[in-house]
Amino acid sequence: MDANLEEAALILKSSRAKIITRINLPIIMPAILSTFLLVFSSSMSAFAVPAFLGTPVRFQVLTTQLYRTLNGLNPGYGYIMAVVMIVIGLAILAMNQWYLGKRKSFVTVTGKSSNFSLIRFKKSKIPLSVIALLFVVAIAILPLVTFVIESFIMAPGDYSFSNFTTQFWVGKGREDIGGGEPGILLNKYLYMAFWNSLKLSLIVAIVVGIVGGLAGYAIVRGRGTKIASLVNSLAFFPYLLPSMAFGAIYLSMFAKPIGFLPSLYGTFFLLVLIGSVKYLPFASRAGINAMLQLSGEIEEAAIIMGVPWWKRMMKILFPIQKSSFLSGFLLPFISCMRELSLFVLLITPANRVLTTLLFQYNEKGWNQYANGINLLIIIVVLLINLAINKITGASIDKGIGS
């Protein structure tokens, strides 16, 4: 929002309160509402959080029920639930589109937010900073520390020194703990799952990154044509489907051979397939953004010199928008690394990934193992993001921003 809009009101002698209620809020209302709807719909389709926190207190939601029924005796109920979820998700997004399309949508009112005025806190400066810092610590850092501590404690809740153990990290299997599972750093299932996760995320990222980049190129170059908007909608469509329901669809499609569809259930390829389709929207958005920032003339200048398409891509377009295109790889990679609900219905013991292993341990109540794995996932994701960021300057926010 342009600060001038506020200043214009200030010049007309409006009070702060009036500026907020009469200027700021009405202008950003569509954005707030849109955020509300999107958060609502992503919470609707969330599986991991209700599964971890809700199950112990029997707080069931659609997704956890879907998982239970599909894994139990009544898969039919499960499929109905999946359909319900899809309908709800589409309805919410339709509402969002409808609202954004109305005349009162001011999303385009951006502009130079160069002039911001500082508010002097005077004496309250230090307390306010401390409160802000504490807030960040409480929501972001404390949970991490808790994971670390919890994974070293034998009996949960007992923080006496004698209760600390490295059993869950490097201990050999003991019959009385966790069904004889060795500590996670010695656990071959963990290494297998870790390798699977990495392999899956990498392949998905490469496939999606390339396809998404090309889709972005095609959509922007063909802007205004029917086929371009069709490709655009198709590439975005998977975003609208809740992950869990998406998994259910794939389960029903590939569990048994149907017509020309082969039975892919239990194959690694199926995971790559669903991951690629699900994350295509991220990559195609990143590709579209990258292309939109480039004027067509940059490419035409090379066309007129007779530079072939492949060389234009590799020598001109990609290098200029390197970071945007790369975020089209990075985003699917990281999402894939931490994805549970998409894969949980399709995983078989042979191709377990880190998140489903975590989920299994958690279901069995082996919290320390689960915490350890969780910590590992977080560290891997952070490290990879940091590494790519350092090497190429790409970051996740670049692709989806603006």
Next chain:
Amino acid sequence: MLKIVLENITKAFGKAIAVKNFNLAIEDGDFVTLLGPSGCGKTTTLRMIAGLETPTEGTITIDGKKVFSSKESIDISPDKRDVGLIFQNYALWPHMTVEQNIGFGLENLKWPKDKIASRVKELLAMLKIEGYQKRYPAELSGGQQQRVAIARTLATGPRVLLMDEPLSNLDAKLRTEMRAELKRLHKETGATFIYVTHDQLEAMTLSTKVCLLKDGELQQYESPLAVYHEPANTFVANFVGSPAMNFLLGQGQNINLDQVKIETDGLDMIFTPVSGSVSIRPHQEVIVGIRPEYIAITQESSVQASIYSALPSGMETILKLQVGNHILSSVVFGYMDYQLDSKVNIKFTGDHCALFDKASGNNIATGILELI
């Protein structure tokens, strides 16, 4: 002889028609400007010549070779048309240095490294940007970027240079400077220049021929002087020249074979064409066009006007004169300051006053206007 011929070119974007049945022949070594207001189809025409846009109908021939023909389904790709194109926003590749930008096209033609280096050096000298070869485009001023863009386009030695409003992103002073450079460049390279602009002054000062477009249709295609002095219609007359031509609405009547009496609202005059005879219908609605420099302040006349406003700028003074119910603009040389509402006597001079038919807007004749 390199000749570019456009025949019956039509370009439609969906239902909107950008260029309508357009014909143009450009001779070897010409400097042709495509001039018109925004949305008149001039950039589209340029891009069709370049091969970046596909005409809906028609034929384009460059140097005797058909590069596009809708009937014969010929559409030769841009790189095989031997044209260079300079873009409005330069389209320099931001991740390449100046020398890489200039040399890229040659690299693509598989020139040996040393030959590329010497050609780049030659171009840097020609466009007076020596010493900048290691810089990135973002580290250059607008004028320097412009020069790099021109050098990059000239590198491969195209015989036709297309330019799409190349000076519009520069400030006024730099623009004047670059105009002079472009005119020199035209001579030095001997290439054919086709230049798109909406700035009539650029078209007047640079080109050997001006092509005026309006709503995708050709209005006039002649030398700048002819366009200025014998505008084909009121649109051309109004578009070319600053301050704009004065238009007076009136009724005309032949008083003899080669003179017309025109009555406008409170101001009557006799029109004598230079070309000899003129005949119009009795009481035909006409428009008289007088360029500001042909309205002189003089004691020799008895026609009185009052000063509506005076805008002296040093070298010249633009006057707005109230004559009867008309407001006319006039340009006089030198610094003249007048009291508002003071009275002066005026007359029309020169033999380049124009008479237009009101209904069609077309030029009937040009000649001498005498106030009576």
